[in-house]
Amino acid sequence: MSTKTLYDKIWDLHTVSELPGGSTQLFVGLHLIHEVTSPQAFAALEEKGLKVFCPKRTIATVDHIVPTTSQSRPFSDSLAEQMLQTLEENCSKNSINFFNIGSGQQGIVHVIAPETGLTQPGMTIACGDSHTSTHGAFGSIAFGIGTSQVRDVLASQTLSMKKLKVKKLWFDGRLKKGVFAKDLILHVIQKLGVKDGVGFAYEFAGPAIERLTMEERMTVCNMAIEGGARCGYINPDQKTFDYLKEKPYSPKGDEWDKAIQWWKTLASGKDAKYDEETKFDASKISPTITWGITPGQAIEIDALLPKPESLNKSDQQTALDAYKYMNLKPGTSIEGLDIDVCFIGSCTNGRLSDLQSAAEIAKDRHVAQGVKAFVVPGSEKVAKDAEEQGLHHIFLKAGFEWRKPGCSMCLAMNPDKLENNQISASSSNRNFKGRQGSSTGRTLLMSPAMVAAAAVTGSVIDVRKLLH
Amino acid sequence: MNQNSKFPKGPIKTITGMSFHLSGNDIDTDRIIPARFLKCISFDALGDHVFADDRKEPNKNHPFDDIKNTNKSILIVDKNFGCGSSREHAPQALMRWGIRGIIGQSFAEIFYGNCLALGIPCVQIPEPEILSLINSIKSNQMQDLSINIQLQKILTNDQSWNIEIGNESREMLLSGEWDATSKLISQTNKINITMENLPYLNKFQNFEC
Structure with a gap:
């Protein structure tokens, strides 16, 4: 315990x-x-x-x-x-x-x-x-x-x-250029699977996690549930406090000092005991993308799609279902796969830094012919901040649509939907069958920069090839 | 669709009915009830739409369309059933279709809790036993099966299997306290004491309570 x-x-x-x-x-x-x-x-x-x-x-x-x-x-x-x-x-x-x-x-x-x-x-x-x-x-x-x-x-x-057990996921090293928080969490879910976290809270810790910005940390914790963990958390530190300072609902004046004093006592102690622990090396993570119908069915961008017989026995049937649904072949590369729709947004990746990383790729490029690409800011504030920085101009000039805030095509409860068996490159969190509004629609999850890269080339591509 | 039977109420000691198997690991709540059917302000109409998209797949007689299953109330599933979204619409849709108990190898956590809050037990049974259970059902599809919460067993006329249900869930079902609201609201004093000890409600104010 x-x-x-x-x-x-x-x-x-x-x-x-x-x-x-x-x-x-x-x-x-x-x-x-x-x-x-x-x-x-x-x-x-x-x-x-x-x-x-x-x-x-x-x-x-x-x-x-x-x-x-x-x-x-x-x-x-x-x-x-x-x-x-x-x-x-x-x-x-x-x-x-x-x-x-x-x-x-x-x-x-x-x-x-x-x-x-x-x-x-x-x-x-x-x-x-x-x-x-x-x-x-x-x-x-x-x-x-x-x-x-x-x-x-x-x-x-x-x-x-019921109280959950706690599992510590420790990350050494640092993410390399072109590798994002989204890749880190997709990597975790690929390695541990979608059931590993059931009954647990995940504590994300270690130097690579400490180096993440608050927005990146939110992306990581956001998808803890995709690994089965109902809770994911990160111990608060100076970055947490700096982020919260002067926010509308943050404590002010003397109360701010009292708050910080208390917040500093919360982190897991050196003598903390965990139910389980595991380690990762963040510097070994590559851009990661899903190919199947669960978020655990992911691969590094330069890897070949896995042969079902190479997977755990209990994952083989789901892999066969996934290949059939996605119309993909084991042993082939995912890079170069043509895509129809690009969606940048969601509670996973709809914050300002997400839009900035996508805009960096979109700048001075144009959405490929036949691709529909749209950006949905996570909130009215994100939209306003992005517009103040001119990001909407970059996107519009590049042929992306610039939309109003909401959950949008992450789960397609509004008019934003895939049609028939379209393939989307999506910065959202779930690639379940039918998730994006068409019962035969196909979703590839990836970082917002990777989505932007897919939009401008018309197919799945390693975003590192487009970085200056 | 077995919509005539009453929704769960009070202590739940046994669930008896015919059963059927839905195969597949990691069946998520988007599949159980696709998001477009969440556009509603009441759960009433959800039963018709359970597994709506899976049931549309061509050349497949989905178990929820199979006429033999119409009056069945116990669902047998594989691993990690109900993963994904926290939408209670998923267990609500199953309940309104007619499901009153679920037997599986494992369940996603939020789904499990959502079912319990409706009085629908999700009971666990390890892989070798579930295969034997499924074989038994296959050999006699219309046999009654009983999930006995008290004894922690699944019983048919001539066979039995041990199930795992967790002491908390078991006691909640047996006592009828799976519907937690009345218990929770009866603890006002204790709630107030907890609130008085929370730094963010007393030592500093983040926002008014």
């Missing part, structure tokens, strides 16, 4: 009571809600005659269903409009702060909470979305929950949960 890790410390501090059967009633410091997984929770609350226990500790935004072309109301999709209206009504009725479209604070829930300073070290953070693990980048314990748990958090600001 783990002891003295950041996870243990935060868990103990938020423990309200031990429930019969061995689960824990855990206090939730920050609850984030959105239009997809909250309406049924509010309805259930009303049905039970309950009120929101702590309305100020829930923050709402709208992200999954928003169109990214015109966001004028009412939306042309009446179901999407109904979902947004329901959220507006629920927030207004229950005095919940809602970051609505046009507020300057709207965006993907896992982008807006960090950038406004709502996400802070030492908190427990829950949201009806599995990518809530993102917030662990700040040294918080953050996890996705289902709608029944959203109801419980609204009703009590607590939920029933």
Whole structure:
């Protein structure tokens, strides 16, 4: 059993009571809600005659269903409009702060909470979305929950949960040029598989992790869930504090000093004990790309697609399914594969630095003929900051579309979808069958720079070939 | 689709019904219920759309379309079932189709918890035993099977298999406390004590509570 890790410390501090059967009633410091997984929770609350226990500790935004072309109301999709209206009504009725479209604070829930300073070290953070693990980048314990748990958090600001084990993933070295945080996490999932993290929180640590910026750390923690780990986190350090300083919801003045004092006590101690540990060498990671239908089916850009018989026995059938679905052949190269659509955005890679790395590739180049490429900033703030730096001009000049913020084609709940069996190069997080809106659509996950490189060449390419 | 049977309520000691196998590891929640069906403000209509895209695949009689499975309520799956998104829409869709219990080699964590919160046990059984169970079902597709939570066994007329269910889940199902809300809201004093001890609510204010 783990002891003295950041996870243990935060868990103990938020423990309200031990429930019969061995689960824990855990206090939730920050609850984030959105239009997809909250309406049924509010309805259930009303049905039970309950009120929101702590309305100020829930923050709402709208992200999954928003169109990214015109966001004028009412939306042309009446179901999407109904979902947004329901959220507006629920927030207004229950005095919940809602970051609505046009507020300057709207965006993907896992982008807006960090950038406004709502996400802070030492908190427990829950949201009806599995990518809530993102917030662990700040040294918080953050996890996705289902709608029944959203109801419980609204009703009590607590939920029933079983404590996870903790696994330390240690990274020596540093990422090489042209290799990004996205490659690091895809590499981890490829090596450990999509089931390794089930029952665990992943602690990402070591010199290579310390060298990552806060935005890069968010990308890593974001995809912990793709490795099966409900939580991923990184111990807070000076970079964390520097990022949070002067954010709208960060503590100010004397309170800032008090906050830092406490935040510094949170990191896993030298005497911390872990349930499991494993090591990686970050300098050996290459640009990594998925080829199949689970995020673990990934390869280094210059490797050949694996032969099913070379894989673990339990992965062979999924590999055969993947080859059939993707229409790819074992033993061939993924480089050079023609792509149809390029999507840059999502809670994994829709932040300013992601757009900057893609713009660096797009600059003075043009999207290849027949390729549809579009950029969806993660939030209104990301869009504004990017526009102030002129990134939108670079993208537009290069033939990319510059869209409004939202989840967009990561899960295609809005009009942004693949058609038929199109192949997309995507900076998002899941390559499941049908994930991007067409039941035969095919997704290749990669870093935003790799997506931009694919857009300008029309096929999968090692981004390092385009770097100056 | 077996929509007539009532949704789970109260203590759950055994689940009895006919069963069928859905093969494949790592079946994710996007496949269980594709995202376009999440455009709704109630779960009511989800049962019709469970595995909507997989069921459209040509030349395949998907188990959820097979007329023999219409009135079956126990689903048998392989490894890491329910991975991916936290959408409760996935277990809701299965429940509204008629599923009341799931037997598998392993489950994704959030999915497992979401099922439990609906009173749908996900019970684990290791690979050799599950093969024997599947063979038994194949040889007699219409036989009743019983998941006995108390005894931690799957029972048919003439055979039995041990299952793993975890003490917490087992007690929650047996006591009927799988629906946690009433327990949680009854602890207001303890919640307040926890809040008083949280530095970010007292020593400094990040935002108002």
